[in-house]
Amino acid sequence: xxxxxxxxxxxxxxxxxxxxxxxxxxxxxxxxxxxxxxxxxxxxxxxxxxxxxxxxxxxxxxxxxxxxxxxxxxxxxxxxxxxxxxxxxxxxxxxxxxxxxxxxxxxxxxxxxxxxxxxxxxxxxxxxxxxxxxxxxxxxxxxxxxxxxxxxxxxxxxxxxxxxxxxxxxxxxxx
Numbered sequence: 001x002x003x004x005x006x007x008x009x010x011x012x013x014x015x016x017x018x019x020x021x022x023x024x025x026x027x028x029x030x031x032x033x034x035x036x037x038x039x040x041x042x043x044x045x046x047x048x049x050x051x052x053x054x055x056x057x058x059x060x061x062x063x064x065x066x067x068x069x070x071x072x073x074x075x076x077x078x079x080x081x082x083x084x085x086x087x088x089x090x091x092x093x094x095x096x097x098x099x100x101x102x103x104x105x106x107x108x109x110x111x112x113x114x115x116x117x118x119x120x121x122x123x124x125x126x127x128x129x130x131x132x133x134x135x136x137x138x139x140x141x142x143x144x145x146x147x148x149x150x151x152x153x154x155x156x157x158x159x160x161x162x163x164x165x166x167x168x169x170x171x172x173x174x175x
Contacts, residue, residue, distance in 0.1 A: 015131035059103035095146035101128035101149025
C-alpha cells in the first residue's frame with residue numbers, strides 16, 4: 001500500500017514499459033544470440049542461444065505450473081483501495097515476469113560471465129520484479145519466488161547442458 005501512495009506518473013510509465021516488454025525481451029535475447037551463432041556458423045554461440053531459450057522456457061513452465069497449483073489471489077483483489085496499474089489476470093504466486101527476467105539475467109551471465117553482462121542483466125531483472133509490485137499486481141513474496149525460480153531454472157539448465165554436452169573420452173582401440 002505504501003508504494004501506491006507514492007506513485008508518480010513517470011515511475012508508473014517506466015514500470016508499465018518494463019512489465020509490458022518482459023516477455024518480448026526474454027524471447028529477443030536468446031533469439032539474437034542464436035541468430036548470431038547461425039550467421040557466424042559459430043557452434044558455441046548457437047549452443048549459448050539455445051541454452052538461454054531453454055532457461056526462459058523452464059522458468060515459464062515452472063512458474064505457470066505453480067501459479068495454477070497455488071491459485072493465490074492478486075494484491076489488488078485482496079487490498080481495499082489498491083489500484084491495479086498493470087496486467088495480472090492469472091494467479092499471483094509466483095511472479096512469471098520476474099521468473100523469466102531472472103532466468104534471462106542468470107543464463108546470460110552464466111553464458112557470458114563478465115561484470116558488464118551481469119550488472120545490466122540483473123539490474124533489468126530487479127527492475128522487472130520491482131515494477132510488478134509497484135503496479136500492484138504482485139506481493140513481495142511472489143517476486144522473491146519468481147527470482148529464485150528464474151535463477152534456479154537457469155542454473156539447472158546450465159548444469160544439464162554441461163552434463164549433456166561434456167566431452168566424451170576417446171577410447172583407443174585395443175591392438
